[in-house]
Amino acid sequence: MSAPAPVPPPSLPAPIGLLAELTHRCPLGCPYCSNPLELDGREGELGTDDWRRVFSQAAALGVMQVHLSGGEPAARRDLVDMVAHCAAVGLYTNLITSGIGLTPKLVAALSEAGLDHVQLSIQDADEDSADRIAGYRGASARKREVAAEVVRAGLPLTVNAVIHRANVSRAGAVLERAIAWGARRVEIAHAQYYGWARRNRAALMPTRAEAVAAIGEIERLKAAHAGTIVVDHVIPDYHARYPKACMGGWGRRLINVTPTGRVLPCHAAESIPGLEFWTVRDRALGDIWADSPAFRAYRGTDWMVEPCRSCPRKGVDFGGCRCQALALTGDARNADPVCHLSPFHDRVDTIVLAETEGPAAAYAYRGRSPADASIDRS
Amino acid sequence: MTADTPRPTPALDPAGRPTLPRGVRLKHDELRGGWVLLAPERLLKLDAVSVEVLKRCTGEASLDAIVDDLAAAFAAPRERIAADVDAMLGGLVAKRLVDMR
Numbered sequence: 132m133s134a135p136a137p138v139p140p141p142s143l144p145a146p147i148g149l150l151a152e153l154t155h156r157c158p159l160g161c162p163y164c165s166n167p168l169e170l171d172g173r174e175g176e177l178g179t180d181d182w183r184r185v186f187s188q189a190a191a192l193g194v195m196q197v198h199l200s201g202g203e204p205a206a207r208r209d210l211v212d213m214v215a216h217c218a219a220v221g222l223y224t225n226l227i228t229s230g231i232g233l234t235p236k237l238v239a240a241l242s243e244a245g246l247d248h249v250q251l252s253i254q255d256a257d258e259d260s261a262d263r264i265a266g267y268r269g270a271s272a273r274k275r276e277v278a279a280e281v282v283r284a285g286l287p288l289t290v291n292a293v294i295h296r297a298n299v300s301r302a303g304a305v306l307e308r309a310i311a312w313g314a315r316r317v318e319i320a321h322a323q324y325y326g327w328a329r330r331n332r333a334a335l336m337p338t339r340a341e342a343v344a345a346i347g348e349i350e351r352l353k354a355a356h357a358g359t360i361v362v363d364h365v366i367p368d369y370h371a372r373y374p375k376a377c378m379g380g381w382g383r384r385l386i387n388v389t390p391t392g393r394v395l396p397c398h399a400a401e402s403i404p405g406l407e408f409w410t411v412r413d414r415a416l417g418d419i420w421a422d423s424p425a426f427r428a429y430r431g432t433d434w435m436v437e438p439c440r441s442c443p444r445k446g447v448d449f450g451g452c453r454c455q456a457l458a459l460t461g462d463a464r465n466a467d468p469v470c471h472l473s474p475f476h477d478r479v480d481t482i483v484l485a486e487t488e489g490p491a492a493a494y495a496y497r498g499r500s501p502a503d504a505s506i507d508r509s
Numbered sequence: 510m511t512a513d514t515p516r517p518t519p520a521l522d523p524a525g526r527p528t529l530p531r532g533v534r535l536k537h538d539e540l541r542g543g544w545v546l547l548a549p550e551r552l553l554k555l556d557a558v559s560v561e562v563l564k565r566c567t568g569e570a571s572l573d574a575i576v577d578d579l580a581a582a583f584a585a586p587r588e589r590i591a592a593d594v595d596a597m598l599g600g601l602v603a604k605r606l607v608d609m610r
């Protein structure tokens with residue numbers, strides 16, 4: 132059934148990374164969650180064999196690293212099986228987790244199965260605030276234990292935190308907490324506004340002054356702790372001059388598979404109307420990578436319009452993020468408006484300034500009804 | 510690295526035994542050819558010399574012994590090899606991709 136992946140034409144780059152969104156289920160309700168507003172239910176999720184086939188095809192296609200994410204990947208009962216399969220086909224496995232659902236037994240089993248790395252997210256350095264952001268009382272205390280269990284199992288730990296209005300003043304404290312927990316790496320990522328984060332943008336966007344202060348603090352700590360901890364600092368592109376090469380270029384390095392098996396060039400690509408996505412239920416991953424309309428739509432630079440079309444940086448940043456271009460200019464082919472060369476560049480400022488005035492709006496917790504704002508889950 | 514670039518003073522203990530920590534893997538890239546170093550959210554393409562160095566970072570051999578071995582294998586001046594290895598491993602130690610035992 133799983134025929135060997137066809138050899139792609141020489142002009143086509145081979146992907147290096149696969150983001151496997153194993154499920155959208157998650158006990159937490161982070162308002163900054165990048166998952167789509169329409170969450171996939173358990174019924175439609177790929178089965179263990181489907182994922183095994185996808186991982187085998189990915190390895191044959193040239194993928195080196197698999198990021199097991201979600202939702203909460205620990206909500207999948209077959210997580211250990213999947214890690215073992217990835218290890219067997221030579222893939223480097225990175226578990227991206229909130230920690231909730233990772234029992235000590237599961238951590239040990241994952242380690243045994245050959246898991247390479249754990250990235251544990253926290254919501255804040257202040258535990259009460261963190262639980263409020265996660266919409267789940269007790270989450271912070273549990274994450275502290277999980278971090279200790281991961282380190283005890285001998286697995287390398289990264290601590291990740293998404294920065295927004297409620298925690299922007301404690302970005303440095305997050306970094307120090309990661310060191311105290313024995314992490315080898317910490318990722319401080321200013322929120323990117325897709326999915327639930329887009330819905331909650333008015334509640335999440337920090338002021339420019341707050342963001343700039345946090346960036347300065349992290350850069351200072353990064354230098355001070357060099358050699359102790361690796362700091363990956365993802366600064367908000369709303370304050371940059373040029374956009375980032377989103378996904379390292381569309382259809383150039385990375386593949387995203389959703390819980391139901393849809394294959395996306397980036398995890399927010401479904402926000403672009405009119406793109407046709409193929410699924411691993413119907414086709415081999417190599418065929419999808421090479422030929423699916425969604426991957427072909429913005430691969431390379433031929434699809435570009437001005438100012439990107441004649442810009443010397445077009446092979447460097449690939450015109451930035453298609454989803455952001457669509458959201459702020461109405462056309463995904465436009466330059467990412469974060470770019471100062473974009474005729475729509477002023478819209479970035481209009482949004483940043485407009486949304487940071489006045490008191491923060493209430494959170495719409497991910498996957499919960501607006502009436503359900505209680506953080507005491509049972 | 511050319512011979513006339515000023516080198517930082519050696520940073521690593523010559524008696525220390527370099528090793529790849531868990532979560533960092535040396536892997537041959539079948540499809541594209543060559544070797545890569547896989548690490549948390551990192552993928553470094555390696556040149557031929559780096560591969561030879563990293564293959565010897567088993568946690569058993571001392572840095573000194575590795576340099577001896579490379580100098581013999583490449584019939585190159587020991588001092589130059591020592592400086593190159595120190596610079597390369599020093600960079601990886603700073604990024605926490607190599608540990609010194």
Ligand SMILES: C[S@@+](CC[C@H](N)C(=O)[O-])C[C@H]1O[C@@H](n2cnc3c(N)ncnc32)[C@H](O)[C@@H]1O
Pocket residue numbers: 157163164165166200201202203204227228229230250251252291292293320321322323324325328
């Ligand atoms: C969607 S989560 C799924 C995995 C797991 N539930 C977790 O939170 O760690 C994947 C990663 O993206 C990060 N993340 C979520 N929303 C984000 C956003 N709006 N901007 C940047 N990073 C985000 C999370 O902190 C986590 O590291």
Ligand code: SF4
Pocket residue numbers: 157158159160161163164165166201202203229497
């Ligand atoms: S970011 Fe928060 S809500 Fe989203 S999947 Fe991770 S833990 Fe769940």
Ligand code: SF4
Pocket residue numbers: 373374438439440442443444445446448449450451466467470471472473
């Ligand atoms: S004009 Fe387009 S290609 Fe040039 S820097 Fe801006 S976004 Fe990048």
